[in-house]
Amino acid sequence: MRYSFALIAILAVSFSCSHSGGNSLTKAEKTLISGSGPVMRVLTVDDPSDSIFLRGKSFDFSDRDLKGKYYRDLAGKMVSTVTDPSEDGVGIAGPQVGIARRIIAVQRFDKEGEPFEVYPNVRIESLSGDIVTGPEGCLSVPGKRGSVPRYSKVVISYKDPLTLKTVRETVEGFTAVIFQHETDHLEGVLYTDRIISSDPD
Ligand SMILES: [Zn+2]
Known part of the structure; x- marks a missing residue:
């Protein structure tokens, strides 16, 4: 009897969480964001505790947090980090900077000027097109590259932090590969899990 009551309580909590769009940022997350410099x-x-963190799942931001300073600071710092000459990547995901939230920054090679853009509460809705195998690396797997098969077309969804509306977009080509690599991080998956051959270059 007590068990079934507890189960109902858990179901009710998870139902209400999905409605509010995720739990609020924790104190530890806020401290990490505000305590970091731009990079x-x-x-x-290579670090055992980092390695465990990178294998965890990430969670949505609440609507309230998407409107707030910590989200904006995190988004800006993630772009500063991935574009810093010491990193020089084409994408980065929340867990890579110690924040287990569904946020990625992606270089949009399919857009004029190839800007970096940030996507909160992002998901891959569908994968289609040809499967193309290409070389990948990762800022969290230093000094390695490998060949990974990826779909050439994805439909992504994310939440616009200004309107709080869910946006869907079709992305193709190399930028679609970056979205697949970065959203994998949010599930604790690294490209090395999908590698089909090591690339000596
Ligand atoms: Zn990566």
Whole structure:
């Protein structure tokens, strides 16, 4: 009897969470965001505790947090981090800077000027097109590259932090590969899990 009551309570909590769009940022997350300079420390698989963190799942931001300073600061710092000459990547995901939230910054090679853009509460809705195998690397797996098969077309969804509306977009080509690599991080998946051959270059 007590067990079934507890189960109902858990179901009710998870139902209400999905409606509010995720739990609020924790004190530890806020401290990490506000305590970092413009360039955040990138977690790597070379460090045992980083490695465990990179294998965890990430969670949505609440609507309230998407409107707030910490989200804006995190988004800006993630772009500063991935574009810093010491990193020089084409994409980065929340867990790579120690924040287990569904946020990625992606270089939009399919847009004029190839800007970096940030996507909160992002998901891959569908994968289609040809499967193309290409070389990948990762800021969290230093000094390695490998060949990974990826779909050439994705439909992504994310929440616009200004309107709080869910936006869907179709992305193709190399930028679609970056979206697949970065959203994998949000599930604790690294490209090395999908590698089909090591690239000596
Ligand atoms: Zn990566």
